[in-house]
Amino acid sequence: MIRLFSLGLFLLAWQFGAMTLGPHHLPAPAQVAATFADEWRSGDMPLNLGLTLMRVLAGFTLAMIAGSALGLALGRKPALDRLLDPWLVIALNTPALVVIILAYVWGGLNEISALAAIALNKFPNAVVTLREGARALDPALDEMAEVFAFSRWRRWRDVLLPQLAPYFAAAARGGLALVWKIVLVVELLGRPNGVGFKMGMAFQLFDLPLLLAYALPFVALMVVAETFVLRPAERSANWWRRHGD
Amino acid sequence: MAIEISGLTKIFARVNGDGREVFRDFSLTLGAGKVAALLGPSGCGKSTLLRLIAGIEKLSAGSVVVPAKRIGMAFQEPRLLPWRSVADNLRLAAPGLSDAALDASLAAFELDGRGGDFPGQLSLGLARRVALARAFAVEPDLLLLDEPFASLDLALHRRLRALLAQRIAARGMTVLIATHDLDDALLLADEVIFLGGAPAQVKQRLELDMPREQRDENLTKLRTLAPFYPSSEGEGGGKSGSS
Numbered sequence: 001m002i003r004l005f006s007l008g009l010f011l012l013a014w015q016f017g018a019m020t021l022g023p024h025h026l027p028a029p030a031q032v033a034a035t036f037a038d039e040w041r042s043g044d045m046p047l048n049l050g051l052t053l054m055r056v057l058a059g060f061t062l063a064m065i066a067g068s069a070l071g072l073a074l075g076r077k078p079a080l081d082r083l084l085d086p087w088l089v090i091a092l093n094t095p096a097l098v099v100i101i102l103a104y105v106w107g108g109l110n111e112i113s114a115l116a117a118i119a120l121n122k123f124p125n126a127v128v129t130l131r132e133g134a135r136a137l138d139p140a141l142d143e144m145a146e147v148f149a150f151s152r153w154r155r156w157r158d159v160l161l162p163q164l165a166p167y168f169a170a171a172a173r174g175g176l177a178l179v180w181k182i183v184l185v186v187e188l189l190g191r192p193n194g195v196g197f198k199m200g201m202a203f204q205l206f207d208l209p210l211l212l213a214y215a216l217p218f219v220a221l222m223v224v225a226e227t228f229v230l231r232p233a234e235r236s237a238n239w240w241r242r243h244g245d
Numbered sequence: 246m247a248i249e250i251s252g253l254t255k256i257f258a259r260v261n262g263d264g265r266e267v268f269r270d271f272s273l274t275l276g277a278g279k280v281a282a283l284l285g286p287s288g289c290g291k292s293t294l295l296r297l298i299a300g301i302e303k304l305s306a307g308s309v310v311v312p313a314k315r316i317g318m319a320f321q322e323p324r325l326l327p328w329r330s331v332a333d334n335l336r337l338a339a340p341g342l343s344d345a346a347l348d349a350s351l352a353a354f355e356l357d358g359r360g361g362d363f364p365g366q367l368s369l370g371l372a373r374r375v376a377l378a379r380a381f382a383v384e385p386d387l388l389l390l391d392e393p394f395a396s397l398d399l400a401l402h403r404r405l406r407a408l409l410a411q412r413i414a415a416r417g418m419t420v421l422i423a424t425h426d427l428d429d430a431l432l433l434a435d436e437v438i439f440l441g442g443a444p445a446q447v448k449q450r451l452e453l454d455m456p457r458e459q460r461d462e463n464l465t466k467l468r469t470l471a472p473f474y475p476s477s478e479g480e481g482g483g484k485s486g487s488s
Contacts, residue, residue: 148338240328
């Protein structure tokens with residue numbers, strides 16, 4: 001209830017701001033909605049929104065899989081961790097823009113370079129989070145599984161994954177927040193379509209209604225993914241903790 | 246089919262370079278089908294010996310031959326999987342366990358109706374029972390118990406010890422119990438092995454031929470067999486408990 005009220009207040013403030021500043025500085029909600037409707041009818045909006053979402057999903061998945069694998073390896077093998085840790089620090093501190101430009105320069109202006117750039121930006125975070133997860137694994141449970149001769153599969157499913165689940169969930173949540181911001185820059189710099197490309201166009205034409213018409217549904221989609229997919233996933237990753245007293 | 250430990254050396258590495266030697270050229274044979282208690286003060290190497298036999302600790306030198314096909318173990322802490330129910334904790338350790346066998350395993354430790362509980366809902370005493378039920382559920386040839394009653398109050402300690410004595414009597418297998426409690430050793434074991442010193446050595450071996458069911462009333466007499474080892478409960482301690 002209070003959330004709806006808050007949203008209503010936001011729209012009101014926006015309308016008021018638009019009336020004060022004028023349509024050149026801040027288009028009114030109705031104007032943005034009209035632009036959105038136009039874009040939707042022409043098919044531009046579903047196409048670009050869809051393409052961007054696909055890139056978010058692909059880059060995110062790639063980074064999560066590769067980052068988790070390396071993170072687990074580093075957490076379990078201290079020697080490997082000492083060897084690769086400096087690289088990881090460099091990767092973590094390389095600005096996203098540098099990675100994107102390098103990916104396009106080395107790989108050309110194509111979809112593969114774009115996905116690589118998205119995934120590479122998220123990758124070090126996934127590595128660090130899952131490395132923490134692997135370090136936090138309880139050796140006592142490992143020994144128990146060893147004595148009772150758990151099969152490899154059972155060891156993964158019943159001993160390791162439940163301990164790692166909160167770290168996967170945290171990496172996923174943080175990852176989405178990062179990836180959906182980077183994807184727009186990737187599209188702006190080197191793709192002929194997608195929400196980021198449309199925003200670049202809107203910038204060149206100073207077309208604020210177009211910019212907002214693309215920004216708002218994109219933000220809404222990410223909020224929905226966060227609220228209805230990632231947060232519940234994180235809660236269910238920790239469900240057994242609530243069984244305690 | 247005895248457990249043969251020969252020439253065992255175990256050194257724990259320390260950060261500053263030199264190691265702590267827990268065993269040096271240590272040898273011990275444990276007869277198959279017997280219940281042996283490893284008795285000694287805390288930190289003398291009992292747990293390490295159990296862990297070496299269980300195969301979860303690496304030896305520095307020597308050999309440990311364990312002919313057992315299936316090992317059941319109860320650790321100092323219950324070590325249950327908190328995200329699995331009590332029943333699933335047993336089933337994971339003993340994959341072939343039928344529903345009837347599961348119920349029997351739980352009932353043997355007075356855990357009837359607890360199968361659906363999660364470890365977080367259990368008191369330490371109950372969690373220890375589940376850990377013991379799990380160790381028995383795998384139908385082991387070799388049962389390793391590492392301080393199975395640690396940090397339980399006296400009444401619970403006795404109740405669980407009585408249950409354990411019944412279970413051990415009901416099922417023939419090699420059992421090795423690590424404990425610092427003389428009474429535990431005297432009430433449960435066929436043989437008490439006194440460990441001491443650093444590196445650890447067998448100080449004495451004591452065969453107990455009194456039938457297990459007669460031992461409770463003869464505990465005071467049994468204690469005189471090991472006058473050199475202090476009893477944690479003291480004289481008359483056998484009368485004050487209740488469960």
